[in-house]
Amino acid sequence: MGQFLAVTFTGADDAEAALKSIRSVEHAGKLGLEDTAVVRKDAEGKVTFHNEASTGTETGAVIGAVLGGLLFFVFPVGAVVGAVAGGAVGRAAAPGIDGAFVKEVGEGLPAGGSALFLQLKTNDPGPVKGILGQYHGKVYQTTYDDDVEQEIDQSMR
16 A cells, blocks of 8 residues: 655645656656645635546546446447446545545645645655655655654755
8 A cells, every 4th residue: 555645835836846756757667656636825825726637536437438338339328427437436446635635735825835745656755755855845744654754854854
């Protein structure tokens, strides 16, 4: 089972920049992500959210679309219904990042701040710690042990 990590930043673009760096390491095969979300709070206090679909939702939608396609001959809307139902099943099986928690953190950000949420596939904090060390942020919440949380937090100082 993987780990969850939420990090807040004082800059509006910091969370997005950190996610881009993390995605590049993921594409190199050194890190696995199940779900991510980025929240920004602009200078006027408006909060915007960017939540990518979790792996469970994507997998469920694909399986549902295939099963729905098989039923297409019986029911003309089978593929669409199957994809929607499969996505719901996949989301329930692998719920990813809690949207209510993301919203709560976003509302609590200072004006001009941002937050990054990561649902990781592995327990190894090394790649994430190395990447986040390039940015100035603060660990908001994590499922890592206290000592690992402190290491990640200190790397961003």
